[in-house]
Amino acid sequence: MQAKVYVTLKKGVHDPQGEAVRHTLGSMGHKGISGVRVGKYIEVTLAEMPKEKAEAELKEICEKLLANTVIESYRYDIEGQG
């Protein structure tokens, strides 16, 4: 089974990369764009297991490695059998 993990900066955490992208978009003529936030998308392939178990495992790997919860939040979608 596969999980799609999205790691994004928490609200209120300054994102200089997003700000630079927004600025470039503005200079490309996209005047209506008021904000860009850059995050990470991670695909995780897991052994087949009940969805509840997969959720518990994903939560643990997000908390312990994939996200730094001081500055980032995460969410995930699990696909496949459950």
Next chain:
Amino acid sequence: MTSKVKDKVSTMKFGIIVFPGSNCDHDCRHVVTKVLGQEAQFIWHKERDLCGSDCVILPGGFSYGDYLRSGAMAACSPIMDAVKGFAAEGGLVIGICNGFQILQEAGLLPGALMRNDNLKFICRDVSVHVERTDTPFTCACRSGEVLRIPIAHMDGNFFADKKLITRMEKQRQLVLRYCDEEGNVAEEYNPNGSMEAVAGLVNDAGNVLGMMPHPERCSESQLGNTDGIKIFKSIVQWTKDRR
């Protein structure tokens, strides 16, 4: 023979943790052994024992190529359980640059180090103000001393939420702050956007220090600057005073 035994007792043993991608490990060993005459051992990150080290150094570099987040993978290395146990018992731990990032990722120091606010890798000398001299890492400095030390990093922009900053200030955990050559702390002397111009900080108990500047790169007169040696001398002095 007698004097040799005596030397052994008074010599400190530094444990320098080597992660894949560490690149300041040899510089640190050179300073503590050749300049300060102490002992040092390299400890590969897959080990689980600190082998009797009196102080642990997490050196600078690019552990795991800075993949995912600087220090994130190294913080999960097997040796880090031993480092956590050592720190919990009051052992001295210093993390320099990438070592600082690893200590935060491992939860041994509060806050996070984010991408520099100008999005650039910054490599130059900076001035840092020593905010307190009653720590194991700054006790050889003069009160209010300004140290000139190089930085070389992409992710040194210190972040913590307001509540945490207030608590850390109250507990005097912000030990080094970016400043001008006279010691004035102001936004224009802050190279990377760090909150409160933080260049280095200690944990609650004061036995774990993280700092972005590289003291091992300015610890010999041949290099034109010896300000960095004060950090290592402090550790040795502090330890000897307590033996």
